[in-house]
Amino acid sequence: MKKHNFSAGPSILPQEVLLKASEAVIDYNNTGLSLIEISHRSKDFVDIMEKARALVLELLGLEGKGYKALFLQGGASTQFLMVAMNLLEKRAGYLNTGAWSEKAIKEAQMLDDIYQVASSKDANFNYIPKGYTIPEDYDYFHCTSNNTIVGTQLKSFPNSPIPMVCDMSSDIFSRQLDFSQFGIIYAGAQKNMGPAGTTLVVVKEDILGKVSRKIPSIMDYKKHIGSGSMLNTPPVFAVYTSMLTLEWLKGLGGIAAVEEENEKKARLMYSEIDLNPLFKGFAAKEDRSYMNATFTLENENLKETFESMLKEAGISGVNGHRSVGGYRASMYNALPIDSVKALVEVMSELESKA
Amino acid sequence: MKKHNFSAGPSILPQEVLLKASEAVIDYNNTGLSLIEISHRSKDFVDIMEKARALVLELLGLEGKGYKALFLQGGASTQFLMVAMNLLEKRAGYLNTGAWSEKAIKEAQMLDDIYQVASSKDANFNYIPKGYTIPEDYDYFHCTSNNTIVGTQLKSFPNSPIPMVCDMSSDIFSRQLDFSQFGIIYAGAQKNMGPAGTTLVVVKEDILGKVSRKIPSIMDYKKHIGSGSMLNTPPVFAVYTSMLTLEWLKGLGGIAAVEEENEKKARLMYSEIDLNPLFKGFAAKEDRSYMNATFTLENENLKETFESMLKEAGISGVNGHRSVGGYRASMYNALPIDSVKALVEVMSELESKA
Ligand SMILES: Cc1ncc(COP(=O)(O)O)c(C=O)c1O
Ligand SMILES: Cc1ncc(COP(=O)(O)O)c(C=O)c1O
Ligand SMILES: [Mg+2]
Ligand SMILES: [Mg+2]
Ligand SMILES: [Mg+2]
Ligand SMILES: [Mg+2]
Missing domain, CATH: 3.90.1150.10 (Aspartate Aminotransferase, domain 1)
Structure with a gap:
């Protein structure tokens, strides 16, 4: 019997997605080869990657608005670092709403100065701080839309005078928002989008290229964008299964x-x-x-x-x-x-x- | 008909591995849940991770010799950076035998000083330089055991006076070597070990902890070791499929x-x-x-x-x-x-x- 799966992540995926993903591991689309044993530069896989990237922008209503979607590796935890590497020049503001926000703060602090605009740590993060101010001379403002561990969620977002970066790992694609209010949205796939092993990053291109630090290639959003999200071998299975889940979501409406x-x-x-x-x-x-x-x-x-x-x-x-x-x-x-x-x-x- | 698959990577995997991996995507081990929708902290997955890590050390003959095996994300390309972050203090020596060595060099140069001990770039990398000297006051020596693009391979390794780091992405587990001569071995899974999406890193623990730079958590081998290769959500499917391939290899002898x-x-x-x-x-x-x-x-x-x-x-x-x-x-x-x-x-x- 199929269980009722309330797992916090990796977590439940649509049954039809699991069936198609399982099938592709044996034979992809009657090619006589498994999806996981073909070149990522083959037309078959490039098509999958491009479809996945396009579906993200379509579903978020971000087509033609200067955004690019990337399917990276390393989990949302790697984004804690990449965000700072790509955007942090002098100082950034962070909203501290839980263990994941705290980790994002700690990682960014490795590189430079971080300021907590507000925190609910005083109450074990059981609420979302409100009424704080985001300094307009900072590089960016970072928040976590849904706090997976404590079960809180931002019902509205501040009107940020600087690029707003949001960790949406646990509620991406779950509710309508004006996604164009964000400069960067990132999310590990393993909640609402697919299996563990890929991380979605949606970047507004014009916020990039403003820091003086040398950014290592593999950490550089611009390089990933320039190579069509294939700077190196992508996590093929996780991207395909995410694409299937996005198709399923589109099919639902x-x-x-x-x-x-x-x-x-x-x-x-x-x-x-x-x-x-x-x-x-x-x-x-x-x-x-x-x-x-x-x-x-x-x-x-x-x-x-x-x-x-x-x-x-x-x-x-x-x-x-x-x-x-x-x-x-x-x-x-x-x-x-x-x-x-x-x-x-x-x-x-x-x-x-x- | 199943094709004869000579793909350079992602590449062919044993048929029995594909069948088991495909099955697990529907129902893992009769749990009533797919492998990709259970918590990575569940006993089921922790057992898989531990088995995979143990098989690596067993197959390489490195048990009890101070090594730890990690299954990370980000591809071998991320190791180009991580190696330097964890080991580079003053200067490192690199053997330049192809496009992948060159990328490793470029990424490390982002952080500090790199010296090419030898290069075969003069002949489009169609040979392996020999007879070079590795300075003993450098932090480490880096080489690429097999050059996937040009088709050359190191038949023997230098007697390095400093920790030897080797990118074995395209020949790991293919030939017997004294693996204890290396300080770090890394390899993207997608050639001899599994699907794209995980990278094997085998580290001799005692070479770590010697640099003064602050290492971001997600880049820190020590932190990954300390958390049993689960510092954050691992790429579940890729690790499982790699574990199956390692089991298959053990079964072959x-x-x-x-x-x-x-x-x-x-x-x-x-x-x-x-x-x-x-x-x-x-x-x-x-x-x-x-x-x-x-x-x-x-x-x-x-x-x-x-x-x-x-x-x-x-x-x-x-x-x-x-x-x-x-x-x-x-x-x-x-x-x-x-x-x-x-x-x-x-x-x-x-x-x-x-
Ligand atoms: C809100 C949030 N951010 C970040 C993470 C870390 O993600 P990963 O394990 O992919 O690095 C999680 C994981 O559960 C999360 O829920
Ligand atoms: C020898 C070698 N090193 C590094 C890489 C890069 O690996 P990845 O794409 O996983 O970053 C490859 C990929 O083919 C390779 O053959
Ligand atoms: Mg939390
Ligand atoms: Mg009650
Ligand atoms: Mg090469
Ligand atoms: Mg001939």
Whole structure:
């Protein structure tokens, strides 16, 4: 039986994507060769890469607006460094909303001066700071749109006077936004876009080329753009599977369609957390993430029962991150609402039992 | 029909590996979940990573000798930079044997001073320089064991007084060597080890920690070692498929067994190149690569006939690199000798026709 997969990442992908990806590992498109044993310079693969890059801009509404999409390696963690290498000249402003923001800050600090415009560390990151000012003489402003670990999400973005860089690793393609307000968007594929192994970077070209530091080739966005996202051998399988997921999303009706589904799933999940006296949400209500719902079970004695009921129902991946504890239900694009229904049912069954 | 796949990389993998990898994309080990949608922190994946890392050291004969194996992202090209970041303090010596060595040199030069101990650029890299001296007060010596583009290979390595770093992207696991003579070995997976998307790095731990520069976390071998090669989300599919290929190699009898096969394939290939008057080898005979045989067709008028005969015989991927021209037959571990026979047959048939 297929499980209800609430994993925080790597995480659930559409079943039809898995089937096509699996098929391509044996024989790609009746070529008599596996997708993973052909040259990345072959027409077959170049077409895949170009299609993936074009789908990104189309789905984000960024076509013809001066943006380029790149499929890189190294995870979002490598972007913590690349962003600073490519943009940091004097000083940058960071919004600190969780463990991932903190890592981004630490990595950028290796290179130069970083200023935290605001932080919610004082409350274990259970809310999103508001009302801060972004200094207009800084190089860029960095934020994390969705905080995967604590389950908070930026519902709106500041009007930034400098290029805004956003780590969207855990909510890219999940909701409609004016994506043209960002200078750089980056996201590890392994939540809403594909398998682990590739990182999407969407860059507004005109913000590049303004730092004096020598940028190593493999860290240079301009070089990656210049080579069509093939500066070196790309992670073929991860790019192909991402392309399939983007096609699936387009087929659904794009971000608008999936956003509607995501809202339904989140509403269902959070109503249960709120109404069920056994559970308590971790994040401040107004800042709750539609992707990762974090909650605790108030009565420790029910833990074992709850977890065996989850197992019984085929629900997997809901354990919370070690730094927060409790539970975390990740409800990415590919998670069917039926999985949320199954989880909510177990939670309410626990209530009737208790 | 399955083709004879001479692709230079990404390149042929064992059929049984492709089948198992394809299966895992649907359902890993009867878990009811795809390999690519489970947490990399799950026992299932941690076991895969640990097995892959252990197999590397076992196959290279490096167990208990102070080495650690890492599966990173970013390709061998990222290692050009990481090596320098982790080891370069004052000056490093590089052996320049081809386009890949040159790129390694250029990237390291971004950080500090590089000295070319020898180069074969004068002859379009068709030979391997010998008799050079490695200064003993340098930080490390870097070489490329196999030059994928031009088809040359180091048959022996210098007795280096300083840590020797080797890019083995295109011949790792293909021949027996005393691997303990190296301080760092790195290799993109996509030739002899697996699909594109992961890079093997084998590091002798005691050569690390000697530079004064601040190393960004994601570039720091020590940090990757400290986190068991899971500093951030690893490229799950590429690591698993590499692990399967390493298991396959162990099952064959390890490097000793595959080396014997590789020698047979190379002998067959080069005899045809030498004996057939229509073809001419590119590389100096004594430095010829057992992995990539480069050759030209002397008579341009036969090009079309030759290429349609190749196609007819189901032979793919033998076009030479644009910088060298002609043809390149890549004969990595997973290429069956029957494929070489098929190619040689076409070459000799061309001779009888001409
Ligand atoms: C918001 C966010 N940023 C960054 C990362 C790190 O991504 P990676 O492991 O691909 O480096 C994660 C991983 O979960 C994340 O959720
Ligand atoms: C010897 C050698 N080094 C480095 C590379 C670059 O590897 P990557 O594309 O994984 O960065 C290659 C690629 O073919 C290679 O053959
Ligand atoms: Mg977080
Ligand atoms: Mg409640
Ligand atoms: Mg070369
Ligand atoms: Mg000849």
